Amino acid sequence: MGTSDRPLSPHLQVYKLQLTSVLSILHRITGLALALGTLLLVWWLVAAALGEGAFEIVQNIIASWFGRVILLGWSFSLFYHLCNGIRHLFWDIGLGFKLSATYLSGWLVITASIVLTLGAWIWGYASMGAFS
Amino acid sequence: MNPSKEVIKHWWVQRLTAVVLVPLTFWFVSSIAGLVGADVNTVRGWVANPIALVLLLITIFTVFHHAQLGVRVVLEDYVHAPWLKGFSIALTKILAVTLGTVCFVAVITIFFTS
Numbered sequence: 001m002g003t004s005d006r007p008l009s010p011h012l013q014v015y016k017l018q019l020t021s022v023l024s025i026l027h028r029i030t031g032l033a034l035a036l037g038t039l040l041l042v043w044w045l046v047a048a049a050l051g052e053g054a055f056e057i058v059q060n061i062i063a064s065w066f067g068r069v070i071l072l073g074w075s076f077s078l079f080y081h082l083c084n085g086i087r088h089l090f091w092d093i094g095l096g097f098k099l100s101a102t103y104l105s106g107w108l109v110i111t112a113s114i115v116l117t118l119g120a121w122i123w124g125y126a127s128m129g130a131f132s
Numbered sequence: 133m134n135p136s137k138e139v140i141k142h143w144w145v146q147r148l149t150a151v152v153l154v155p156l157t158f159w160f161v162s163s164i165a166g167l168v169g170a171d172v173n174t175v176r177g178w179v180a181n182p183i184a185l186v187l188l189l190i191t192i193f194t195v196f197h198h199a200q201l202g203v204r205v206v207l208e209d210y211v212h213a214p215w216l217k218g219f220s221i222a223l224t225k226i227l228a229v230t231l232g233t234v235c236f237v238a239v240i241t242i243f244f245t246s
Contacts, residue, residue, distance in 0.1 A: 028206060035199040042231050042238075048175050049238040049245075055172035063169070075161075082157050085150050092147060120161055124168035 019106045027084045030077035037074040075120055080113040142201060149198035156191045179239055180246035192235045200228035 015021075044062075047054040061067050087105050090096045096105055125131065163184065167175055178184055203224045211217045 031199075031202045032206060035203050038195065038199060038231060041195075042235050045235050045238040045242075048172055048179070049241040052172045055175070059169070078157065078161070082154065086154065089147065089150060120165050123162075123165040127166045128169040 019103055023084060023106050023109065027081060027088070030081040030084075033074065033077040034081055037077070040070075040074070072117075072121070076113060076117045079116040079120070080109070083109040083112045083116070142204075146198065146201045149194045149201070152190070152194050153198060156187065156194065159187055160191055176242050176246045179242040185239065185243050188239055189236060192232055192239065196228045196232035196235075200224055 040062075044058055047058040062071060087096070087109055090105070096102065163178065167178060179188065204221050207217065207220050207224065211220055
């Protein structure tokens, strides 16, 4: 049975967005983005195995403004998915289901994701000597 | 195979790989952050360390397993045409195994040629 012509009751058009639903779909979106990003990881490792020429190419692409934008998106996805994943693991053992706790952990996840992303990028720039 | 047994197993493996990936991710990111803009020899030197090698191999395996399970759930949610559903899930698994193996081989190659 494939998709049918019967009408669906509206959901996205009518249901008010809340922190819970937004963070939930964001977990899925970042997961997909991370899966896509493994392609870059493969490329990077293979290039390192092949040697200088191949490696320089991928390093230059990453260093370009386009590459950095992708890397920023990917690194934020990583930290968000990691933090929200931990939030999920707490739910899996039965903790934190109260709505107030859910909202608190939700905001914690957003904050932690931003802080960790910034921290990683500052570290990265520092190791390149940007602050010396 | 009993489908509910498979679903339960999928659930557990997803959680197990997730738990393992928490510390591994922090390790991986901190390693990479120090390698930003590095030349190929520095990166290869990092891989050549036996501890980094083992951690990297575990990370690669776990990431691709976790990713494959996650993508599978998304496909199950949104793809309904029966032939397309099975095909896309199978393709995801093949991709994960192939890319994971490629990474494995690349890392081992670096280790033995550094």
